[in-house]
Amino acid sequence: MGAYYDEIEIEDMTWDEEKGVFHYPCPCGDRFEISRRQLADYEDIATCPSCSLIIRVIFDPLDFEDEPPDDEEAESEESDQEEGSDSSGDDDFEDAMEHLNITDDIPAVVSVAA
Numbered sequence: 001m002g003a004y005y006d007e008i009e010i011e012d013m014t015w016d017e018e019k020g021v022f023h024y025p026c027p028c029g030d031r032f033e034i035s036r037r038q039l040a041d042y043e044d045i046a047t048c049p050s051c052s053l054i055i056r057v058i059f060d061p062l063d064f065e066d067e068p069p070d071d072e073e074a075e076s077e078e079s080d081q082e083e084g085s086d087s088s089g090d091d092d093f094e095d096a097m098e099h100l101n102i103t104d105d106i107p108a109v110v111s112v113a114a
Helices: 036-040 072-083 090-099
Strands: 006-011 012-016 021-025 031-035 046-047 054-058
Touching: 006 046, 012 031, 031 036, 031 054
Parallel strands: 006 054
Antiparallel strands: 012 021, 021 031, 031 046, 046 054
């Protein structure tokens, strides 16, 4: 994509702790935004939520490689662990294998009336 409004260095952007994004003023009056997670994923396009302008953010991706997951991702992982048992999927597979019975018996045919 080559139609950037501008190229801005990350040092020229401001960190917004409340929203969890870096921002930079947009000519429309709003702000271009990009999250730390996006930067960690090597994304370099900051968008304005109010207009179609975009800027390219110049940064060192290695500065963001150890970025922890977003709160939403962390919350969904926690809720998954709470809903399921404390065992992993591999443990569930092993438990199923323990209860598996293989015999040479032919299963009986059962008719069901509808």
